[in-house]
Amino acid sequence: MSIIVGLTGGIGSGKTTVAKLFEKHGIPIYIADERARAIMDQPDVVQAVQQIFTTSVITEQGTLDRSKIKQLVFDAKDQLNKLNQIVHPRVKEDFDQWLIEHKEAPIVMKESAILFENGLEKNCDVVVLVIAPEEVRIERVMNRDGVSKEQVMKIINNQMKDEEKLRRSQYIIENNNKKSLESDIISIIRDINLKNHLI
Template sequence: MALIVGLTGGIGSGKTTVAKMFEAEGIPIYIADERAKQIMDRKGVVDAVQAIFEENVRIGEVLDRKKIREIVFENKQLLTKLNNIVHPEVKKDFEQWKHKNDVFPFVIKESAVLFENNLNKSCDLVILVTAPEEVRINRVMERDKVSFDNVKSIINNQMKDSDKIPLSDYVITNINKDLVKKEVKMIINDIIFKN
């Protein structure tokens, strides 16, 4: 039975980069956001999501994610309803994926909202990726071509790293790629040998 290791970090922390480093070392990675996007394209899910909105949130056969994001950003009740549709489907999908990867000593479940959605409770261990706020803001502005204020407001709406650190088993400060690679290898060895 593979251990479930949660991997999380706020926007711009570089958790996807760190996830790819684990993957390069042969560790299976489940990227919850990407899988959720695929799941949200399934017909049954599209219909269920459309049913909770008064206005049309579809473009043809698929959901208009941008429009949905804008609506739920202002409406927490709709966000809860949306999560109640998508999260159980992602959970089921993860269970099937994990079953196929149970031959490994551990698998990584990457999620931006691991703590916010209590997903850490279903993990054996948690790795938190952090970076100084200034670095995070610059990364996101460059990557997404968005304004400073836009990124700052996203960061302000996310759980603070200072609240996540005590809940994490490992903390990776993602500034220097070579140091992070070494840390990833150390964490892999630590998890395998401890368990």
């Protein structure tokens, strides 16, 4: 069985950058958001999601209008829960299948922004948390998504606070643009290997 490492962090923390560096060092990465997007393009999922909403959320191409769905569920917890009930079990099945495909790898990594929020850390052997100063995170998201500071703050305030995530994580990576992440990643991989007698 592979050691499953959960990788998480708030919006703008730089999880994707960190994930790519782990991948560079030979660790297969499962990006939950990307896989969820692909699953949401499946015709049966499109129809199931449409049932949640009274207004159409399907584009002319027959795919889901993600930006419209995001707006509709942002302040509607009930609809968000229904959406999660459709998507999350399928992502879990997809991850289980992916694990089988990567069973030869000593360590695999699951990257998810909502690892703790969805209780996914229970299925991980260890968790790596990526953190960054709030002003750095805000600037990154504003530049990346072309949104206002207020919009970014609304998302940050809706996510679990870093203090709580820090308490529940075994490894912390500070991604503040000022230092190389590579040495942190190498030492984390080495430590996981040592603790699990993989080297």
